[in-house]
Amino acid sequence: MHDIYNFVSGPLVWVSFIIFFGGSLYRLISMAVLARKKDVFVYEYMSLKFGLRSILHWIIPFGTVKWRKNPLFTIVTFTFHICIIFIPIFLSAHIILWKESWGISWWYISDTAADVLAIVVIASCIFFLVRRIVLPEVKYLTSISDYVILAIVAAPFITGFWTYHQWPGFKVMGIIHIVAGEIMLAAIPFTRLIHMIFFPFTRGYMGSEFGAIRHAKDW
Amino acid sequence: MEKRTLIIYTVITLMGFIFAVMSGYSQEDVINVEDSAFEKKMRPAVPFLHDKHNETAGIDECNTCHHVYEDGKENEYDSSEDQECSECHTINKGDNSMSLVKIYHLQCKGCHQKKKAGPIMCSECHPR
Numbered sequence: 001m002h003d004i005y006n007f008v009s010g011p012l013v014w015v016s017f018i019i020f021f022g023g024s025l026y027r028l029i030s031m032a033v034l035a036r037k038k039d040v041f042v043y044e045y046m047s048l049k050f051g052l053r054s055i056l057h058w059i060i061p062f063g064t065v066k067w068r069k070n071p072l073f074t075i076v077t078f079t080f081h082i083c084i085i086f087i088p089i090f091l092s093a094h095i096i097l098w099k100e101s102w103g104i105s106w107w108y109i110s111d112t113a114a115d116v117l118a119i120v121v122i123a124s125c126i127f128f129l130v131r132r133i134v135l136p137e138v139k140y141l142t143s144i145s146d147y148v149i150l151a152i153v154a155a156p157f158i159t160g161f162w163t164y165h166q167w168p169g170f171k172v173m174g175i176i177h178i179v180a181g182e183i184m185l186a187a188i189p190f191t192r193l194i195h196m197i198f199f200p201f202t203r204g205y206m207g208s209e210f211g212a213i214r215h216a217k218d219w
Numbered sequence: 220m221e222k223r224t225l226i227i228y229t230v231i232t233l234m235g236f237i238f239a240v241m242s243g244y245s246q247e248d249v250i251n252v253e254d255s256a257f258e259k260k261m262r263p264a265v266p267f268l269h270d271k272h273n274e275t276a277g278i279d280e281c282n283t284c285h286h287v288y289e290d291g292k293e294n295e296y297d298s299s300e301d302q303e304c305s306e307c308h309t310i311n312k313g314d315n316s317m318s319l320v321k322i323y324h325l326q327c328k329g330c331h332q333k334k335k336a337g338p339i340m341c342s343e344c345h346p347r
Binding site: 001002003005006092093095096099100105107108110111163165166170171174 | 262324325328332335339340342
């Protein structure tokens with residue numbers, strides 16, 4: 001157990017961080033090069049003003065027609081995205097480990113609050129799953145990879161919740177939790193989770209083209 | 220069994236139990252690590268049978284844990300068992316006691332990791 005723990009909480013952390021940052025940088029650069037080769041106008045149309053204007057509308061709940069058309073989906077999407085970024089960064093147990101390893105620490109949320117937010121994330125994942133299975137128009141567009149990505153995102157939260165409450169098998173679950181978090185980080189650059197990195201650019205470009213060229217709104 | 224004998228048995232067992240608990244306390248054995256500097260505990264207390272732990276772990280010197288530093292170097296001949304860790308390792312301002320948590324974890328978990336024996340995961344030291 002000691003060897004496994006030391007390995008997953010030591011070298012594997014570095015591997016996952018390097019894959020995450022290196023991979024994201026690689027995807028950004030190769031996308032930029034591809035855009036230049038295929039469509040030079042991408043760079044000409046890109047406008048800071050129109051780009052930011054569009055991003056602003058899309059990151060505000062109910063700030064776009066699409067958000068307003070589907071209120072339940074909008075609420076779940078926003079809380080889900082805020083939680084999955086917020087929980088890991090402000091969880092006391094994570095901060096304790098960073099403090100021990102790297103000497104850094106900051107404000108954190110109470111364990112009870114983290115518990116509630118984790119339930120929100122897990123419930124959201126179930127919502128997304130049911131939506132994919134039940135809604136015909138979503139089911140039509142769904143492939144196996146969508147379920148895999150959903151599982152990759154849900155796993156750290158389910159295993160973390162399990163470990164915190166010390167349900168049966170919690171020691172093994174603790175190890176699985178660490179690995180699940182590392183898999184999620186490493187998966188971001190190479191799956192559709194890359195939208196986390198690409199969002200400002202794809203949205204920014206849409207906003208630019210609609211705003212500056214078509215003189216229309218894209219929200 | 221008669222009702223009366225049952226009551227007598229119960230009373231005797233209860234008294235024996237209370238005595239056992241009281242004598243346990245009166246010897247002031249350390250059974251948990253409970254630093255008074257932590258005002259509100261976030262995690263369950265850490266069970267730590269002081270003497271038994273050090274015996275099974277084969278730690279002979281008290282100052283392996285109750286250390287004293289002089290000019291930045293550990294003084295091998297002195298020890299600080301009359302002080303709580305937090306008397307020297309004061310909580311840094313604006314640090315939410317993380318600095319104190321850190322030195323406990325570094326000492327306890329650090330040795331367990333090095334020796335590859337003893338608890339290393341949160342749930343093992345803070346059992347519910």
